[in-house]
Amino acid sequence: MNILIIGAGSIGSSLAEELSREDDNVVVIDTDEKLCENLNEKMDLLTIPGDATSPAVLEIAGIRKTDVVIALTSSDEVNILVCGLARHYGVSKRIARLHSNEYSIAGDERADISSLGVSHILRPDKSAVEGIIQYLETPGATDAANFHGGKILMRGFIIHPNMSIADKKIADIRKQTGAHLMLVVAIIREGRAIIPSGNDVVHAGDKILALFPRSSIEACLELFSKSREDIKKVVISGDTNIAIELASAASRMVDNIVLVDPDPEHVSTAADHLMLKNVEVLQGDCTHVDMLHELYIDNTDYFISVSKDMENNVMASLLAKAEGASRVIALTDQIRYIKLFHSIGISHVICPRISMAQEIMEVIYRGRIWKSMRIRNVDIEAVRIIVSEGSPVIHKSIQDITKKRKHEFIIGIIIRGDDMIMPQGETIIELGDEVIVITDSKMVSSIINIFTK
Numbered sequence: 515m516n517i518l519i520i521g522a523g524s525i526g527s528s529l530a531e532e533l534s535r536e537d538d539n540v541v542v543i544d545t546d547e548k549l550c551e552n553l554n555e556k557m558d559l560l561t562i563p564g565d566a567t568s569p570a571v572l573e574i575a576g577i578r579k580t581d582v583v584i585a586l587t588s589s590d591e592v593n594i595l596v597c598g599l600a601r602h603y604g605v606s607k608r609i610a611r612l613h614s615n616e617y618s619i620a621g622d623e624r625a626d627i628s629s630l631g632v633s634h635i636l637r638p639d640k641s642a643v644e645g646i647i648q649y650l651e652t653p654g655a656t657d658a659a660n661f662h663g664g665k666i667l668m669r670g671f672i673i674h675p676n677m678s679i680a681d682k683k684i685a686d687i688r689k690q691t692g693a694h695l696m697l698v699v700a701i702i703r704e705g706r707a708i709i710p711s712g713n714d715v716v717h718a719g720d721k722i723l724a725l726f727p728r729s730s731i732e733a734c735l736e737l738f739s740k741s742r743e744d745i746k747k748v749v750i751s752g753d754t755n756i757a758i759e760l761a762s763a764a765s766r767m768v769d770n771i772v773l774v775d776p777d778p779e780h781v782s783t784a785a786d787h788l789m790l791k792n793v794e795v796l797q798g799d800c801t802h803v804d805m806l807h808e809l810y811i812d813n814t815d816y817f818i819s820v821s822k823d824m825e826n827n828v829m830a831s832l833l834a835k836a837e838g839a840s841r842v843i844a845l846t847d848q849i850r851y852i853k854l855f856h857s858i859g860i861s862h863v864i865c866p867r868i869s870m871a872q873e874i875m876e877v878i879y880r881g882r883i884w885k886s887m888r889i890r891n892v893d894i895e896a897v898r899i900i901v902s903e904g905s906p907v908i909h910k911s912i913q914d915i916t917k918k919r920k921h922e923f924i925i926g927i928i929i930r931g932d933d934m935i936m937p938q939g940e941t942i943i944e945l946g947d948e949v950i951v952i953t954d955s956k957m958v959s960s961i962i963n964i965f966t967k
Contacts, residue, residue, distance in 0.1 A: 516579050520566040520596050521586035522549040524847055529871050541575045566596050582607040582878055590614050598631035611636040634877050641869035643759045646843055649862055650767055653744040661898050661950055662929055668725050668896055671738045675718040679737050685712035695936045696726040696734050699926045699952040700894055707894040709921045725926040745815045751800035751830050752820035753777035758787050765791040774798045800830040812838025820845040835859045893955040901947045902966045913939035923953035923961050
């Protein structure tokens with residue numbers, strides 16, 4: 515596949531590296547010659563310094579043979595124009611990163627820009643907000659991912675002795691859920707991931723990963739001695755649109771929301787947007803301990819820092835944790851430091867670069883693999899795959915598929931049309947099924963091949 519990326523910044527370079535691993539032919543255009551040189555030094559791909567809104571530059575980049583154009587510059591206008599030019603050259607997939615919420619391709623009340631050449635819109639702010647809300651809607655979760663448009667949830671929870679599922683077999687836990695579907699797909703014990711069978715026992719101290727439909731949230735939280743009512747107060751720190759959108763979304767779930775904005779101009783914008791929401795808007799700097807004391811941070815369930823200054827997000831979160839906040843979430847673009855941030859006390863780290871790359875991969879490889887989730891600190895992933903023609907698993911039962919590969923992978927949920935199936939051993943896999951598979955990270959490629967050959 516021939517892929518053209520416009521923009522060699524942090525997101526573009528990360529994406530180029532990811533796509534290069536897929537053996538695709540990747541070309542990158544950027545107006546900054548230095549960024550192009552840096553990318554060339556790191557990877558074996560073609561970079562072209564120049565203006566991507568110029569047809570001549572696009573011709574040099576091989577636009578006539580390109581399958582996918584991904585416009586990731588900081589300018590909405592440039593990204594839209596590039597997609598328009600790409601459509602002129604017959605490029606089938608044209609992806610634009612847009613900051614403005616005024617545009618859509620869905621034909622709603624916003625300006626529909628599909629006629630201008632954009633076939634898919636990336637919204638980094640929206641992805642960040644959705645990533646944070648996942649933790650607020652399931653209090654106590656250590657890991658979170660949503661599949662199938664948010665209808666299927668995967669969550670990680672630490673097992674405590676007082677939980678009703680402690681010291682029970684997986685098969686008994688499944689019976690305990692009754693009509694509320696939940697499948698334990700992995701047990702993390704002493705840093706090692708176990709793909710469980712029905713006879714495996716969950717012990718206090720284990721972390722388990724569970725798949726369940728959105729309709730079962732309340733019942734599943736009860737199994738972990740949790741409730742949505744556990745979250746009484748959330749403090750959000752930030753001078754960004756993410757902060758405003760997050761406060762608005764969180765206000766529908768939590769009664770006491772406080773937004774602290776360090777920017778005296780932006781705080782007015784925030785107050786105007788949130789006027790009709792149940793949100794208290796203040797001006798202040800949460801990297802100052804006095805501000806945290808004023809907020810009674812020790813009585814806060816979640817402190818979330820989403821300011822423009824990524825370093826301040828980490829600092830404010832660590833200070834809030836030290837001053838008594840139960841859980842803290844920080845927005846960052848430093849992918850390589852995520853593990854470090856977790857180790858020093860930050861409960862959850864949200865990195866828009868990761869979610870954007872994930873979304874782009876879904877669009878590009880739709881029909882093969884849609885989404886994956888890497889579990890924190892262990893070599894295990896959840897992968898959503900579409901069963902394609904020629905796959906050896908078609909018309910075979912789950913037990914036949916897995917009998918020679920026990921404990922290598924587990925099929926968590928099957929999506930067939932509008933139906934969501936919690937598989938049994940006798941469940942048959944059909945062409946076009948969407949399956950969520952949990953497996954060792956080293957085996958992801960081989961497992962994908964089983965379902966897509």
